[in-house]
Amino acid sequence: MDRYVVIGNPIAHSQSPFIHQAFAEQTGQVLSYERLLLPLDNFAGGLADFVQQGGFGCNVTVPFKTDALAVADVLSERAMLAEAVNTLKVQEDGRLFADNTDGAGLVMDLKRLGVPLAGQRILLLGAGGAARGVMGPLLAEQPAALIVTNRTHARAEELAKRFAGLGPVSHQPLEGLHGAFDLIINSTSASLQGERLSLPASLCHSNTRVYDMMYGKEDTPFMCWAAEQGVTHRYDGLGMLVGQAAESFYLWRGVRPEMEPVMQALRARLEQER
Ligand code: NDP
CATH class of the missing domain: 3.40.50.10860 (Leucine Dehydrogenase, chain A, domain 1)
Structure with missing residues (x-):
């Protein structure tokens, strides 16, 4: 086998x-x-x-x-x-x-969810491995701006510099974040540790959407913060997880599996495990 x-x-x-x-x-x-x-x-x-x-x-x-x-x-x-x-x-x-395949998985999931990317202002929280993997595929969707921010600011700065040739990417310090965003993606592991990021309410407008790469939990501190700002479109990273796997599977086997039934089965399994 x-x-x-x-x-x-x-x-x-x-x-x-x-x-x-x-x-x-x-x-x-x-x-x-x-x-x-x-x-x-x-x-x-x-x-x-x-x-x-x-x-x-x-x-x-x-x-x-x-x-x-x-x-x-x-x-x-x-x-x-x-x-x-x-x-x-x-x-x-x-x-x-x-x-x-992480970035392809994220973009696939955002498209499945009907989240617009072209012409949008996107804020990426975090500059670790997951952030590095998704920046190229996000920029390929031609957002109006991709702003990266991180607890250790130098890492955000370095990432913004590395991807500068691919599109409108810039960085802001986590303290002192400003501007409103159409999409806010949390790629930090703060949710994993149950820690709350200190984010200003002004990042959200009436139609902002948020995406937490952590999956299987709808009440992470980041998701709770977004709910408090009145954000109704809140998504977890389960679709990204299944999407990156589907892309790997395609690379190995040359066959594209359907994501939806597997996502449903996985969500039910995670519910049961809780
Ligand atoms: P890394 O360890 O490479 O990076 C962690 C990032 O989180 C760094 O930017 C770090 O900042 C930041 N961070 C950690 N703790 C805090 C905190 N308390 N406050 C603010 N920032 C913090 O991890 P990965 O990038 O590999 O993974 C990040 C998250 O993404 C994890 O939750 C992981 O489960 C999820 N993920 C989900 C995937 C999916 O398919 N859904 C795929 C890949 C990852 P600093 O540089 O200052 O340390």
Whole structure:
């Protein structure tokens, strides 16, 4: 059976096996997909063992996305731009192809939700790995402005500089954020830690939409802040998670799975786990 894994540390929480097994069932593909926990100091060795044992491909998550970049033989343009890799495929010639599907997953989900992107003013909170992965695909949708802000301001500044050639990107310090936005995306892990970002009410207008990359929780501090500002269009990152997986699945198998039934099944599963 064609073998795939998701590699991380920790990895027990990953929903990727559930998603990919559902995709495989839906599309009639015969494959196995499991979790692979690797020691923090031996990503390359663990991956080499997996490939040697006949592995076909893998997803890579925290904290190995830059390690995956380093071991790749061939990089997609979006992985190169993001300087982070979440998908590896063993090519027929044995070389490792590396991609980053996070941004495609986010944009796919925003389009599915009917969120306009072209001509919009977008605020991106955070400048970590997830932010790096989504900036290129967001700029490709031709927003009027993409402003990045981060707790450590120098990282936002650096990101804005790196992507400046791709569109109207700039940065603002987190304290002192100003202007109103059509879409606010939270890519910080503050929600994960239950921490509240200090954001001014003036960021929202009557039709602002918000997206929290954290998934499966509608009452994160960021979502609660948005609700307090009267924002009614609030979305979590579950569709992004399924979207990036669908893009990886397509890269490996050449078949595009349907996202909607898998999203519904995953949401029900997360509800049950709570
Ligand atoms: P990183 O660790 O690479 O980056 C974390 C970011 O959050 C940094 O910008 C960091 O700022 C900021 N941050 C952390 N804590 C706080 C805080 N208390 N207040 C303000 N800013 C804070 O993580 P990732 O970018 O990989 O992931 C970020 C989030 O996105 C996670 O919640 C993750 O689960 C989610 N995610 C969801 C995906 C999906 O498919 N739905 C895909 C990928 C990620 P600083 O630079 O100052 O440290």
